[in-house]
Amino acid sequence: xxxxxxxxxxxxxxxxxxxxxxxxxxxxxxxxxxxxxxxxxxxxxxxxxxxxxxxxxxxxxxxxxxxxxxxxxxxxxxxxxxxxxxxxxxxxxxxxxxxxxxxxxxxxxxxxxxxxxxxxxxxxxxxxxxxxxxxxxxxxxxxxxxxxxxxxxxxxxxxxxxxxxxxxxxxxxxxxxxxxxxxxxxxxxxxxxxxxxxxxxxxxxxxxxxxxxxxxxxxxxxxxxxxxxxxxxxxxxxxxxxxxxxxxxxxxxxxxx
Amino acid sequence: xxxxxxxxxxxxxxxxxxxxxxxxxxxxxxxxxxxxxxxxxxxxxxxxxxxxxxxxxxxxxxxxxxxxxxxxxxxxxxxxxxxxxxxxxxxxxxxxxxxxxxxxxxxxxxxxxxxxxxxxxxxxxxxxxxxxxxxxxxxxxxxxxxxxxxxxxxxxxxxxxxxxxxxxxxxxxxxxxxxxxxxxxxxxxxxxxxxxxxxxxxxxxxxxxxxxxxxxxxxxxxxxxxxxxxxxxxxxxxxxxxxxxxxxxxxxxxxxxxxxxxxxxxxxxxxxxxxxxxxxxxxxxxx
Numbered sequence: 001x002x003x004x005x006x007x008x009x010x011x012x013x014x015x016x017x018x019x020x021x022x023x024x025x026x027x028x029x030x031x032x033x034x035x036x037x038x039x040x041x042x043x044x045x046x047x048x049x050x051x052x053x054x055x056x057x058x059x060x061x062x063x064x065x066x067x068x069x070x071x072x073x074x075x076x077x078x079x080x081x082x083x084x085x086x087x088x089x090x091x092x093x094x095x096x097x098x099x100x101x102x103x104x105x106x107x108x109x110x111x112x113x114x115x116x117x118x119x120x121x122x123x124x125x126x127x128x129x130x131x132x133x134x135x136x137x138x139x140x141x142x143x144x145x146x147x148x149x150x151x152x153x154x155x156x157x158x159x160x161x162x163x164x165x166x167x168x169x170x171x172x173x174x175x176x177x178x179x180x181x182x183x184x185x186x187x188x189x190x191x192x193x194x195x196x197x198x199x200x201x202x203x204x205x206x207x208x209x210x211x212x213x214x215x216x217x218x219x220x221x222x223x224x225x226x227x228x229x230x231x232x233x234x235x236x237x238x239x240x241x242x243x244x245x246x247x248x249x250x251x252x253x254x255x256x257x
Numbered sequence: 258x259x260x261x262x263x264x265x266x267x268x269x270x271x272x273x274x275x276x277x278x279x280x281x282x283x284x285x286x287x288x289x290x291x292x293x294x295x296x297x298x299x300x301x302x303x304x305x306x307x308x309x310x311x312x313x314x315x316x317x318x319x320x321x322x323x324x325x326x327x328x329x330x331x332x333x334x335x336x337x338x339x340x341x342x343x344x345x346x347x348x349x350x351x352x353x354x355x356x357x358x359x360x361x362x363x364x365x366x367x368x369x370x371x372x373x374x375x376x377x378x379x380x381x382x383x384x385x386x387x388x389x390x391x392x393x394x395x396x397x398x399x400x401x402x403x404x405x406x407x408x409x410x411x412x413x414x415x416x417x418x419x420x421x422x423x424x425x426x427x428x429x430x431x432x433x434x435x436x437x438x439x440x441x442x443x444x445x446x447x448x449x450x451x452x453x454x455x456x457x458x459x460x461x462x463x464x465x466x467x468x469x470x471x472x473x474x475x476x477x478x479x480x481x482x483x484x485x486x487x488x489x490x491x492x493x494x495x496x497x498x499x500x501x502x503x504x505x506x507x508x509x510x511x512x513x514x515x516x517x518x519x520x521x522x523x524x525x526x527x528x529x530x531x532x533x534x535x536x537x538x539x540x541x542x543x544x
Contacts, residue, residue: 009361012321022294029290065296117274132358134416158522175516180501184530191530194519200530217493221326226361228325237419240454246514248507249489254426254459256372257328
């Protein structure tokens with residue numbers, strides 16, 4: 001089993017909504033946390049924030065409620081991120097489901113697409129939930145869920161989902177296809193254009209970082225400080241180390257609060 | 258007779274596979290509710306906790322929950338204790354309770370230390386930045402074997418540098434000479450790129466991006482990281498057009514950093530995104 005327990009950020013986020021049945025039923029359904037693997041991970045104890053199931057719901061809460069939908073500044077709309085991260089058959093991807101996997105190795109999550117005679121799926125691993133692990137953080141986990149959902153987008157739109165390598169030692173990275181703030185209207189994150197004259201495209205890490213940037217700087221005014229600080233820290237670290245090409249911006253001002 | 262039975266069995270197998278495939282791929286496995294329940298906002302914030310040497314953990318717990326729009330409450334609380342060396346010592350002691358098993362708690366400890374702007378914070382912040390990454394991050398769990406099949410992995414980010422990057426931002430924010438000098442050294446020689454880039458940004462932020470500071474950074478940092486000097490910041494108060502222009506200028510100066518051309522997949526239907534019209538003049542279409 002994973003190492004159960006809740007971080008300060010986890011507890012703070014759950015305190016925003018408490019034990020909310022209507023919400024967790026929606027999260028369970030729309031994000032397809034329906035696999036048997038969740039049975040031993042808190043499926044029947046949905047408000048127990050020390051267990052993986054409630055932790056995923058915490059991340060779903062941030063995806064579904066935390067952004068302000070600032071039309072002038074946000075990279076993409078809340079609905080864009082939510083539809084991408086959800087498991088439903090929609091404009092981003094076909095249907096998939098999400099499993100909980102007790103894998104403790106080098107990956108925090110993985111995605112399987114194009115399965116034979118079976119539904120595609122995303123696996124969420126113990127490093128996303130282990131007490132003491134750096135990813136035991138609702139904001140970090142939301143980024144990972146967005147990243148994995150983008151592999152499903154890649155599959156639907158017939159793009160190669162493998163990651164190029166970068167850095168020393170070499171590790172999985174992506175390219176960053178910069179676009180202006182207004183280049184994608186709200187509701188159009190699923191679209192793309194490969195014409196070099198007006199290239200519009202997203203890689204998995206790019207979607208992940210754009211969400212973290214929006215969460216860090218353009219969240220609802222009630223979003224707790226710990227969430228925006230964690231989102232900024234993870235976003236900037238990824239911008240600096242996980243793209244093959246240099247990314248020409250930073251998230252937020254380097255001030256305390 | 259044998260071949261008739263074999264054919265029948267084969268047809269049955271094919272039928273089962275096809276039915277299963279259709280069922281799994283095209284029919285919903287469970288009722289999907291796309292209707293997100295309405296959220297009416299959080300309850301009231303607990304009253305502020307005074308920052309004293311004995312209340313560091315409780316104070317950090319309170320800071321965690323303060324809404325981002327009410328950050329001034331935190332600044333006001335820290336200001337009342339900022340000159341107290343014992344408070345700085347208590348914050349530093351909490352910071353060095355390692356390995357860091359709660360990233361958010363550590364991030365906030367660093368932010369509070371920076372907010373004090375107390376020169377006594379220079380020592381602990383510098384020591385923290387110079388720790389080996391493995392002293393900060395909890396040990397990785399044992400490998401349990403390789404994944405197989407078509408899985409695609411999201412890599413695990415090394416969190417020691419994430420916290421050290423925050424530490425160097427707070428070090429620069431202290432704005433005392435030894436902190437500023439150390440920030441420049443970190444920008445030049447820290448083993449982690451994540452920390453070096455944060456140091457470059459923090460140094461310039463605390464010099465209001467002035468030309469002399471840019472030149473000092475240019476002389477100090479690695480040649481291949483000079484392109485990262487003076488990057489635009491995507492922040493709450495930004496102007497979208499200015500931000501866009503800043504990043505576009507970066508890629509014009511460094512065309513080698515543009516991503517390679519993409520080939521559209523054969524047979525794909527491309528839905529080109531329509532440009533959002535005059536976004537700066539439509540600030541709240543959906544809010």
